[in-house]
Amino acid sequence: MQITYETIDTVPDSIILSEILLLHERIFNQSKGLLEDIGKRYGLLFVLAMQGKQVIGYKIGYELNSKKFYSWLGGVDENYRNYGVATKLMEIQHQCLVQNGYKVVQTKTKNKWRRMLILNIKNGFDIIGTYTDDYGEPKIILEKNLI
Numbered sequence: 001m002q003i004t005y006e007t008i009d010t011v012p013d014s015i016i017l018s019e020i021l022l023l024h025e026r027i028f029n030q031s032k033g034l035l036e037d038i039g040k041r042y043g044l045l046f047v048l049a050m051q052g053k054q055v056i057g058y059k060i061g062y063e064l065n066s067k068k069f070y071s072w073l074g075g076v077d078e079n080y081r082n083y084g085v086a087t088k089l090m091e092i093q094h095q096c097l098v099q100n101g102y103k104v105v106q107t108k109t110k111n112k113w114r115r116m117l118i119l120n121i122k123n124g125f126d127i128i129g130t131y132t133d134d135y136g137e138p139k140i141i142l143e144k145n146l147i
């Protein structure tokens with residue numbers, strides 16, 4: 001299995017973007033409004049895992065300020081899980097962030113996404129808080145110092 005990784009620091013072309021949206025829909029069962037939300041973000045970074053021309057994993061984030069980056073969305077196609085793809089996407093994202101002068105990366109997750117919560121903790125994130133979202137679900141806020 002030949003998986004390649006690439007980074008894009010702007011909104012990807014329409015073919016790649018549509019693949020990301022389809023994968024997001026398959027993983028999270030919704031993508032309504034995602035394209036519009038992407039268009040509202042500043043300092044975007046897309047990290048993609050590719051099998052040939054197919055997007056099999058992605059990590060999307062954006063700048064919160066000149067020193068803090070928000071790792072917003074990500075997922076891996078279920079057929080490619082347990083091969084280290086999510087870990088590699090995170091590693092590449094964090095390398096890019098350090099190279100671009102960010103000091104902290106923040107993310108949020110839910111208890112139902114335990115594998116992501118565990119991955120974040122294993123990779124140096126600390127839980128810094130929780131809150132209840134607009135749908136009544138608890139969310140966990142995590143941060144990692146990059147330096």
